[in-house]
Amino acid sequence: MGEKEEAFKGERMSNEHKFRLFHVGGREGGIGPAGILFQLGKNLSLSVFEANLTEDSSLEMFDKGMEGYAEQYSIEISIMQQCLSDCVGKKEFYINMEPSCSSLLKVSPLALNYQRMHGEKRIIWGEACQPANTIEIDVTTLDELYNNHIIELPHFLSIDAQGAEYDILVGASKALEDNLVGVITEVEFRELYDNQKLFSDQFTLLRSHQFNLFDLYSQEYWYSSHIIGSGALMVAEALFLRDLNYFIEKDKEPNLLFPNLSKLAIAAFVFGKADYAFQITKYMVENWPEEWRTYIEQSNTEFLYGLMEFYWQFKRRTLNE
Known part of the structure; x- marks a missing residue:
């Protein structure tokens, strides 16, 4: 085999073993539990998808944080200023008093009085989600980005999108039907955003694609009135891994499997x-x-x-x- 053939074979094997991680949202807190995959180092490729909000300075800080991770772990990182959803078009985006609570969804009237402690700080949901501004923003889907040859499909998908996680999964049907091995998604057990999909909806969607629930991370217990007792489980980040039989039935031959x-x-x-x-x-x-x-x-x-x-x-x- 000549040098060109050897080089091509080496590049193909390198790409085959590259682990593509997509993270959507969550600029205030890095990429959450999915950050444990950073230990894959040079074998990890990370693409981060964030809405391009001209009035939000946190994206620049987020970019610098990602650059730090890239240097520390030798990770290939790209930042994509795309607001992901279940369709291609325009939607209203609610920039809230607490920027980390900003969302494509309005705050739920059922959750205005929910509260919890974050360290020494009391968070009242209705106050945190009071809109400071509302803008119209372009939205797209992972399917659309893939169809337009902007991205390859991920092997692992991490989503922290303030109530819009289900919609993003709906817009990622090609990944769900392809070689995605895992998903970490923020889930709510009660409505925090108006008419949002809950844990049961995401669970049902992912189970239909042969993903199994393995764990709940970053559990948040909220209180419907006074902060007494242990509260109710309201938010978590759920880890789903694909059933191995999905690949056994789909791929069959070792070069695919x-x-x-x-x-x-x-x-x-x-x-x-x-x-x-x-x-x-x-x-x-x-x-x-x-x-x-x-x-x-x-x-x-x-x-x-x-x-x-x-x-x-x-x-x-x-x-x-």
Whole structure:
């Protein structure tokens, strides 16, 4: 094989093992629980989608924070000034007194008196979401960006969009029907924004695409009147991982199966779901031993070697019990 062929093969293998993470929103708090994927380092590609609000100076600060992550973890990062939704067109965007609560949705009249403590600060939802300004903004979908060859489809999707998460998932149908291995999405168990979709709606949508709920992070307990007792679970960030049988049934052949199942196993392992990572890896080792070994060697990626080291350590431990 000549130098050009070797270079092409190396580039193809490199792209095949690149883990594409998309994060939508959440400029006030980084990218939330999905930040644990930063440990993939140079094998991670991060695209951040944020509405371009001319009156909001926090985007510049967010950009600088992302640049810091890129340097610290050797991550490939791109910032895309796109407001994602379930359609292509224009929508009203509500810039609220508390900028981190700004949304495509109005505050729910049912939630005006909800409150909680954030450190020493009392947050009253109706006050935080009082609009300081309302603007008309262009919205699009991940499907539209993909159809126009602006993006490749992600392997992992993280969404923190102040009540608009369900709409963004609806607009990401091509990713849901392709090789997406995981989703972290902010969920509400009661209505905070007017007519928003709740946890049950997102759960039903993701289950229809063979995603299973694995965890709830960043749980927030709110109070409907006075701050006494433990409050009610109102907000969380939900981790969903794809059922491995989705890929087994869809891909069948190892050259299609390995890239997807290896990313699913890595995501499970990184998020601490070691039993699931072991189950996925065991399937590949037992059903395609030679092909899987060759795939690992050709990938020459640290996180896949780490996955196999975990697998064999656990395998030996169970054999000795």
